[in-house]
Amino acid sequence: MENAxxxxxxxxxxxxxxxxxxxxxxxxxxxxxxxxxxxxxxxSTLLKHLIGxxxxxxxxxxxxxxxxxxxxxxxxxxxxxxxxxxxQGAALLNSMTIADNVALPMREHTRLEETTIQIMVRMKLDLxxxxxxxxxxxxxxxxxxxxxxxxxxxxxxxxELLFFDEPSAGLDPITAAGLDELxxxxxxxxxxxxxxxxxxxxxxFTIADYVIMLDAGEVIxxxxxxxxxxxxxxxxxxxxxxxxxQETYSPEDYFKIIAGx
Amino acid sequence: xxxIAENILNSAGRKARSISRDIHDASKIINDIFFWSxxxxxxxxxxxxxxSINEMVKAxxxxxxxxxxxxxxxxxxxxxxxxxxxxxxGALIYVANLVxxxxxxxxxxxxxxxxxxxxxxxxxxxxxxxxxxxxxxDALISMGINPVRFIVxxxxxxxxxxxxxxxxxxxxxxxxxxxxxSVTILEMHPVNYFLQTVNALLxxxxxxxxxxxxxxxxxxxxxxxxxxFKVTGGAEEVGxxxxxxxxxxxxxxxxxxLFFTTMFYYFT
Numbered sequence: 211m212e213n214a215x216x217x218x219x220x221x222x223x224x225x226x227x228x229x230x231x232x233x234x235x236x237x238x239x240x241x242x243x244x245x246x247x248x249x250x251x252x253x254s255t256l257l258k259h260l261i262g263x264x265x266x267x268x269x270x271x272x273x274x275x276x277x278x279x280x281x282x283x284x285x286x287x288x289x290x291x292x293x294x295x296x297x298q299g300a301a302l303l304n305s306m307t308i309a310d311n312v313a314l315p316m317r318e319h320t321r322l323e324e325t326t327i328q329i330m331v332r333m334k335l336d337l338x339x340x341x342x343x344x345x346x347x348x349x350x351x352x353x354x355x356x357x358x359x360x361x362x363x364x365x366x367x368x369x370e371l372l373f374f375d376e377p378s379a380g381l382d383p384i385t386a387a388g389l390d391e392l393x394x395x396x397x398x399x400x401x402x403x404x405x406x407x408x409x410x411x412x413x414x415f416t417i418a419d420y421v422i423m424l425d426a427g428e429v430i431x432x433x434x435x436x437x438x439x440x441x442x443x444x445x446x447x448x449x450x451x452x453x454x455x456q457e458t459y460s461p462e463d464y465f466k467i468i469a470g471x
Numbered sequence: 472x473x474x475i476a477e478n479i480l481n482s483a484g485r486k487a488r489s490i491s492r493d494i495h496d497a498s499k500i501i502n503d504i505f506f507w508s509x510x511x512x513x514x515x516x517x518x519x520x521x522x523s524i525n526e527m528v529k530a531x532x533x534x535x536x537x538x539x540x541x542x543x544x545x546x547x548x549x550x551x552x553x554x555x556x557x558x559x560x561g562a563l564i565y566v567a568n569l570v571x572x573x574x575x576x577x578x579x580x581x582x583x584x585x586x587x588x589x590x591x592x593x594x595x596x597x598x599x600x601x602x603x604x605x606x607x608x609d610a611l612i613s614m615g616i617n618p619v620r621f622i623v624x625x626x627x628x629x630x631x632x633x634x635x636x637x638x639x640x641x642x643x644x645x646x647x648x649x650x651x652x653s654v655t656i657l658e659m660h661p662v663n664y665f666l667q668t669v670n671a672l673l674x675x676x677x678x679x680x681x682x683x684x685x686x687x688x689x690x691x692x693x694x695x696x697x698x699x700f701k702v703t704g705g706a707e708e709v710g711x712x713x714x715x716x717x718x719x720x721x722x723x724x725x726x727x728x729l730f731f732t733t734m735f736y737y738f739t
Contacts, residue, residue, distance in 0.1 A: 261613050287615035301610035303602075315614050363614075 214239040214371060214403040215260065220269035222255055229255045231427040232269070237420070242397050242404040244414050247424035248449065256424065257375055257407045261295055262286045273371070291319055294364030295373045300356040302348040308335070308359050309344035315366045334362040338392060354385035361392065365400075372396065374406040378413050390416045411450065423449070500619070500697045507620040508627050522625035530591040530626070531633030535640065538586055542641040545578055546570060546648020554657055563657060567667035570649030575676045579642040580634075581728055584687035587634055588720040592695040595626055596716035599699025600709035608700075623696045630688035638684035642677065679735045686731065687724050694720040 215237040222230040229252045237243045247253045258264045259271060262278050270277045278289055302311050312331045316322055322330070335341055338358040348356055357377065364372060374393065378386035390413050396402050397419075408414060414421065414435075421438045423431035425445050431438060438446065447453075459467070473481065512518050553569040599622055602608050611618045646668060653659045698716035702708050 258609075263609055263612060283617075290613055290615040293613065295610070295613045297606045297610055299605055301606040303607055303610075304605075314616070318614070318616050 212239040213237065214273070215405075216270075216272040217260075218270050218272075220256075220259065220271065221267045222252070222259060222264065223267050224255070229427055230259075230266075233424075233427070233429045235422050235429050235432050237403065237405060237422075239403050240397075240401050241419040242393065242406060242417050243420045243422060244418040245405065245407045245422050245424065246409065246414060246449070248409060251424045252427045253407050253409075253424050254375065257373060257405075260405065261293060261373055262290060291315075291367060292369050293371045293373065294367070294369035296357065296360045296364045296375065296377060298375045298379055300348070300360035302356060302360055302363070304348050306347075307344065308340065308346050308348065308351070308362075311348070311359065312363045312366055315363065319367060330366070331362075334366055335359075337365070338362045339388075354381050354388070357381070357389060358392070361389075365396070365402075368400070370403060372402045372404045374404070374408070376408055376410075377406060378408065378410045383412075386410070386413060387416075393417050411452075496701065497697055500700060501693060503617075503619040504623055504627060504693060504696065507617060508624050511620065516620070518628065519621070519625050523628040526625045526629035527633050529594075530587065530629050531637060534586055534590050534637065537590075538583055538637050538641050539644050541582055541586065542574075542579065542644040543648040543651075545582060546574060546645035546650075547652045549573060549578070549645075550649040550652040550657070554653075558657075563659065564663065564667055566649065566653055566657065566659075567664050568671035571646055571668045571672045572676055574645035574649070575642045575672060575680050577680070577728075577732070579645055580638045580680045580684040580687065581724065583634060583637045583641045583684060584691065584724045584728075585721055587630065587637070587687070588691050588724060589717055591626075591630065592691045592720040593713045593717045595623075595692065595695030596698040597709055597713045599623075599696060600702035600712050601706075603700060603702045604705050604709060618700075619696070623692065626696070627689065627692045630692050631685055632688075634688035634691070635681045635684040638680055639677075642680065675739055679731070679739065683728060683731045686727055690723045690727055691720045694723060 213236040217236070218234045220230050220233050221228070233256075245253050245256060255264065259266055259279075260273075262281075266279050269279065271279050273289055274292075276285075276289060278286060281289065302308070303314070306314070309328075309331050312334050313327050316327050316330060320327075331344065332341065335344065338361050340355060340358050340362065343351065343355070343359070348359065351359065377389050377393070381389065393404060393406065394417055397404050404417075406413075406417060418435050421431065421433065421435060422429060423438070423446060430443060431441060431446055439450070441447070448455075507516075508518075549570045550566050553566045554563060557563050557565050557569075599608075602618075602622070608618045608622075611621055650661070650664055650668075653664050654661045695716045698712040698719070702712050
């Protein structure tokens with residue numbers, strides 16, 4: 211199995227607080243990897259490190275053999291041209307039409323003719339099922355359509371790596387399933403390496419080839435979907451069976467908490 | 472328990488750290504703005520002209536009515552105030568000098584800058600702040616597009632052109648305001664007033680006003696961008712930063728005005 215991303219000894223802080231505690235893992239090439247974990251486990255922070263928005267306190271993040279933790283802004287931009295990212299809220303630029311949003315990476319990074327760009331924009335929008343919405347503004351679209359448009363922009367330059375931040379957050383089950391199908395299509399047809407950060411279990415079981423699970427800033431599992439189902443790790447079982455966190459303190463402790471001592 | 476001395480040192484240290492962080496952020500944004508506006512175009516990274524024109528329309532053309540009304544009133548007010556003193560010594564004709572010189576040298580640029588601070592400085596902070604809150608800035612970075620080049624530089628170019636342009640307009644309308652009052656209520660002869668104004672004004676007066684206006688444009692954009700990029704939370708912080716942008720840019724406009732006026736006093 212060839213690796214697209216190799217992370218070793220990654221430590222990350224927000225101010226004084228340690229978010230990622232010396233984690234190491236790899237992400238296989240040409241597959242869909244899901245980074246799974248509860249709220250506040252550090253998965254969004256991890257994503258921001260993988261796309262170079264944050265610099266780690268310590269450790270290495272190797273993408274195609276380059277450690278992006280030590281690259282300068284120009285070198286990082288070269289790596290970023292081969293990445294596409296769909297943000298949680300789609301992050302379309304509200305002042306531009308959908309077509310201009312999708313065309314933006316092409317206009318900035320290529321010297322293609324305007325007519326070629328127009329054709330490519332229509333191709334990308336057709337791929338995500340948004341033909342005919344070229345001249346709409348993001349505020350005129352529904353949540354699901356915005357995500358599709360964001361996806362069209364993310365794949366504008368045919369990236370090798372495609373990142374999704376909580377793709378089904380805030381979407382109804384039907385729209386979310388549609389997005390999952392698109393993710394599968396992108397992997398099967400375009401052989402992209404896809405990394406999805408999520409906590410939606412139905413989506414995980416549909417799209418994942420490989421799963422990395424984070425808990426409290428540490429990797430507690432990495433492996434295939436079958437291995438995940440077979441795991442006996444208590445946190446994983448709780449997560450998969452949707453059990454609530456157990457009450458961990460005694461009545462005396464509780465009294466101390468409410469008395470503010 | 473830390474002693475009182477320790478407490479004082481602690482809080483002083485915390486203050487100093489946050490101040491040094493602010494200074495670092497501010498100098499980083501100033502550095503970025505100047506790099507992407509003046510140096511990178513020389514290296515073949517083109518400026519976004521269409522976006523700049525769009526910003527010029529928003530910041531410049533759309534503020535023409537309010538600048539016109541305020542300048543006209545200021546011209547009338549100045550003429551009244553000047554007449555109040557000058558008619559006692561029978562030198563009413565010097566109203567023309569006073570209105571002309573104080574509008575071109577001072578009131579034209581500063582009133583324009585204050586209007587632009589209120590309209591565009593706040594709009595810049597709010598726009599960039601909400602882009603930051605909606606991850607649009609992150610999206611730009613992750614596409615390999617520098618957000619300062621993409622968002623701030625067109626605004627800077629727009630204000631560097633439009634604040635001086637609005638100032639010329641404001642000078643003209645302000646003098647017109649003084650003229651209208653003088654030929655009606657003060658009963659001066661229009662030709663006399665006109666000639667007196669032309670004789671009183673030097674090219675230098677207009678030019679110093681325009682240099683100031685150009686600098687104010689830079690100050691307003693920089694403050695708006697700085698406050699906008701400082702947003703880390705959500706909508707509430709966008710509001711707070713917008714207010715801060717207006718207050719800080721009006722303050723800095725006046726500080727720079729003092730600086731330039733002092734310079735011009737000694738060196739022109």
